[in-house]
Amino acid sequence: MSIVKRNNDLRPFYSSLLDDFIWPYGETTEQRRLPALNVKENEKTLTLELQVPGMNKDDIKLEYKDGYLTISCEKREEKEEKDKDQKFLRKEFSSVSFHRTVELPEDKYNVGKAEASYKDGILEITMPKNEEKSKISRTIQVK
Structure with a gap:
């Protein structure tokens, strides 16, 4: 499993894929909260x-x-x-x-x-x- 660094936070790669699938508007969960x-x-x-x-x-x-x-x-x-x-x-x-x-x-x-x-x-x-x-x-x- 690869790790992706986003917003000072280490998260599994599949987690960002899930974010992109659920929220397909080009923003990750972290970006929506910023x-x-x-x-x-x-x-x-x-x-x-x-x-x-x-x-x-x-x-x-x-x-x-x-x-x-x-x-x-x-x-x-x-x-x-x-x-x-x-x-x-x-x-x-x-x-x-x-x-x-x-x-x-x-x-x-x-x-x-x-x-x-x-x-x-x-x-x-x-x-x-x-x-x-x-x-x-x-x-x-x-x-």
Whole structure:
């Protein structure tokens, strides 16, 4: 049995085949659970937009280490209804979490000056790009 590495997780090959058979729209189970990601880049900045509706900004965690930005979120909810005798009629709880990692090389992006905002279910992370150093080209004489 061969092993396929997907989303930081080792899974048997047949498992991904089953995913593709059940969900034939080109996405794996892991991809359906990840928030949509837009990447915008111009000469001066890089902007990442993630669609994470229903979260609070306190549920979102951003960590940068060794050239990788990890965006994670965890939200837990518990709801309950009781009758007049304080007996449970209904109790529900849910948990939603994800993590997504994006490579951001330190020589290209200034992550130290990154800013993040969350509004209307969209997490936006913007950071300036580092200036590209011009490549030196010259002829060296042999003496």
